[in-house]
Amino acid sequence: MRDGGRIAAAIDVLGDVLNRHQPVKSAARDWGKRARYAGSKDRAWVSGLVLDALRKKNSIAHAMGSDEPRALVLGALSFAWGWDIMKIDSAMDEEHAPSKLTLEERERLVMAPDVTAEPWVSGDYPDWMEPMMDRVFGEEKVVEAQAMAVRADVDIRVNTLKVDAEKAGGPMRSANAESSPLLKNAYHIPARDPSEREASLESIPAYSKGWVEVQDAGSQIAAAASNAKPGEQVLDFCAGGGGKTLAMAAMMEGKGQVHAYDIDGRRLSALIPRLKRSGAHNVQLVHPKEPEALEALKGQMDVVFVDAPCTGTGTWRRRPDAKWRLKDKQLAKRIEEQTEIIAAASAFVKPGGRLVYATCSFLMEEDEDRVAGFLAEHPEFAEESAADAAIASGLLTDEGAAKVKAGAKGGKSVRLTPRKAGTDGFFFAVMRKAR
Ligand SMILES: C[S@@+](CC[C@H](N)C(=O)[O-])C[C@H]1O[C@@H](n2cnc3c(N)ncnc32)[C@H](O)[C@@H]1O
Structure with missing residues (x-):
């Protein structure tokens, strides 16, 4: 496909996302089924552009004077992909392209960003979240939010149950991955040029052999804060797809038990093939249909x-569509x-x-408030330094340790953000039960 046709497709897909409230993945898949002539590169290009338009939806809509899918897609080409007017013009001249740029569109596409715009416009976050953004980030809210409106790196955890970081280095380098600045047993693939295809790690042999797992560095650091040791008994209470389960099983070198x-x-069943691939033999699945198996663990866990x-x-x-779907009711339910x-x-x-409490949310309402509420009701628990716990795991590099300490801001819990740590937004707190 040529760029003009791809731009038209991106406008269609974005329309489905915004007007029919479809997630990007399914809207792009539906379009792919209709457009049988589209190859995998075309699909990646179109989804990439739609995701970039969503990442910067408020600021693009403000600049373009419209939040219609066409305006957002054209704005993304200019403001996220850096296309100049000539490049956009020539794509719009192609067959299957949308109609040519209007005079107003031309003018708006070359305008400098409006420095007087509201913070939720410049920071590309929902306006109803303003009080929460103020509370957690204060004057840094716009820059923090802007760092969340760009593409993310792909982080990779080396599965030390199978190989060490050095042995994984060969396949990692051929996948264009670099050593992680934050974690000793990790690599990362820096975010690509916006129009390029994202790396698909799942297709490389090192992945199918279980040498590596895709896991955000923030998630790996949160797992490190468990400081799970060989021989311990660990319960991963919200194991889901098992990202933390597998990381903790590796920390424990296959000794002791992780109950997932x-x-x-x-969700728990989805963990079975991952477990097989990882070679972790010390993980026990605790199915919700067997409450007695869970009950037996009461008061027993390290x-x-x-x-x-x-x-x-x-x-x-990674999921900019979720940013705009989030509503205060949903936040209240999560709390x-x-x-x-x-x-x-x-x-x-x-x-x-x-007891380790973690979220992939930066909202204090889901983080510090929940920990404080719990501690107020449970005086038998006392909070400890989560940064010290993560560092004690031995998994962090010096830079990782410094970032984690900075994320503690002199307190006990840790908040990592894309801007400050280069990770997803993560929060974790460690509480110890009295003897
Ligand atoms: C953030 S996800 C977990 C992700 C997972 N730990 C990982 O690293 O891949 C949260 C999980 O909590 C589970 N969950 C929700 N309510 C729960 C409850 N009351 N008890 C246990 N798990 C629950 C959800 O099913 C979901 O899988």
Whole structure:
């Protein structure tokens, strides 16, 4: 396909996302089925442009004077991809392209950014979140949010149950991955030029052999804060697809036990092939249909990890459509669940054991507030330095340790953000139960 046709397709797909409230993946898939002539490069190009338009939806709409899909897509070409008017013009001259640029569009595409725009416009976040953005980031809210409105790197965790970081280095370098600046056993693939295809790590042999896993560095650091040791008993209470489960199993060198529980049995089943690939033999799935198996773990665990369901605001770089779908009702529901889950999970911690609470949200309402609420009701738990716990795991580089300490801001819990740490937005806190 030529660029003109791809731009027309991106306008169509974005229309489905915005008007029919479809996630980008399914809108792009539906378009791919209709457009049988489109190849995988075309599909990646179109989805990439749609995602970039969504990442900067407010600022593009402001610059273009319209939030119609056409305006957003044209704006993304200019403001996210850096296309000049001549390049856009020549694409619009091609067959199957949308109609040519209007005079107003031309003028708007070359205008300098409006420095007087509202913070939620310049920062590309929903306006109703203004009080929360103020509370967590203060004067830095726009720059923090802008760092969440760009593409993310792909982070890779080396599965030390199978290989060390050096042995994984060969295949990683051929996949254009570099050593992670934050973690010793990790690599990362810097975000590509916007119109290029994202790296697909799943297709390389090192992945199918279980040498590596795709996992955001923030998620790896949160898992490190469990400081899970060989021989310990660990309960991953919201195991889901198992990202933290696998990371902790590797930390434990296959010794001791990770019990992986999730209220959603289907999500837990998705962990089975990942477990097989990883070679982790010390993971026990605790199915929600077997409540007695879970009950037996009460008061027995050295570590209970709560990777709580959350609004996922920390992952806006990867899922910009979710940013605009988020509503205050959904936030309120997540807060309610988090309050219940952290209390329920705490019953499994043995005296002297640790409770780790983590979210991939940067909202204090889901983070510090939940920890403070829990501690107020559970005086048998005391908060410890989450940065020290992550550093004690031995998994962080010096730079990683410095970023984690900076993320603690002198307090006990840690917040990592794309701007400050180059990770997804992550929060984690460590609480110890009295002996
Ligand atoms: C953030 S996701 C977990 C991601 C996973 N730990 C990982 O690293 O890939 C949150 C998980 O919490 C689960 N969950 C929601 N409510 C729960 C509850 N009451 N008890 C246990 N798990 C729950 C969800 O099914 C979801 O899989």
